[in-house]
Amino acid sequence: MKMLLEVDAINTFYGPSQAIHDVSFGVAQSEVVALLGRNGAGKSTTLRSIMGLNGAASGRIRYGDRDITRMSPQAIARLGLTLVPETRDPFVLLTVRENIMLGYRPGSPYTLDRLMDLFPLLRELLKKKGGELSGGQQQMMVMARGLAMGPRLLLLDEPSQGLAPIMVKAVASVLKQLKGDGLTILLVEQNLNMALDIADRVVVMENGAVADTFDSATGRAEPARLEQYLAVH
Incomplete structure (x- = not known):
């Protein structure tokens, strides 16, 4: 292997x-x-x-x-390689959409549409600030941000x-x-x-x-x- x-x-x-x-x-x-x-x-x-x-x-x-x-x-x-740390580290003043797309790499298979399929709870939160989310919602957001990089x-x-x-x-x-x-x-x-x-x-x-x-x-x-x-x- x-x-x-x-x-x-x-x-x-x-x-x-x-x-x-x-x-x-x-x-x-x-x-x-x-x-x-x-x-x-x-x-x-x-x-x-x-x-x-x-x-x-x-x-x-x-x-x-x-x-x-x-x-x-x-x-x-x-x-x-992409690390999603346990500290989450959201950008609290950026919207959820901005947080996710901050690290997006062209060609990544994890487009915003694909990420919304993976994280449907975020779909209605895209315009909210990162600092307004619950801990679980922030975890979803930072995982989506990591995936947007196309690791x-x-x-x-x-x-x-x-x-x-x-x-x-x-x-x-x-x-x-x-x-x-x-x-x-x-x-x-x-x-x-x-x-x-x-x-x-x-x-x-x-x-x-x-x-x-x-x-x-x-x-x-x-x-x-x-x-x-x-x-x-």
């Missing part, structure tokens, strides 16, 4: 503190991989390292046939965090449709059932390192295998 993304033994620091240790895994073209683990396990730092926001001090990150380890976040984004690899950090159950279902529905489109996704998610339902494979992190990896069917069949990493100590 040819990997679109290969993370090879990366180590990342925040000042003197090491956040992730020799992290290695891959994501194949059109695959959905879920990064799971307790809070503080290093999942978000791994996404930020891939995007060049917190550069890896050592190790290597390859995307397709390119070594992107030392590239700037802007250069990495131009190659077709080949979408990195999603906790898309269901803090959302009402109805919005969690809406996010899950969008992710299933994106999977059906063949979009490659690396997903950090605390909602275990949603992650196992959508992902093809699971990479479990603990204390900043990869502790286990297996397919989602195994995760559903052997819940104890995951619970040992996710239970609060």
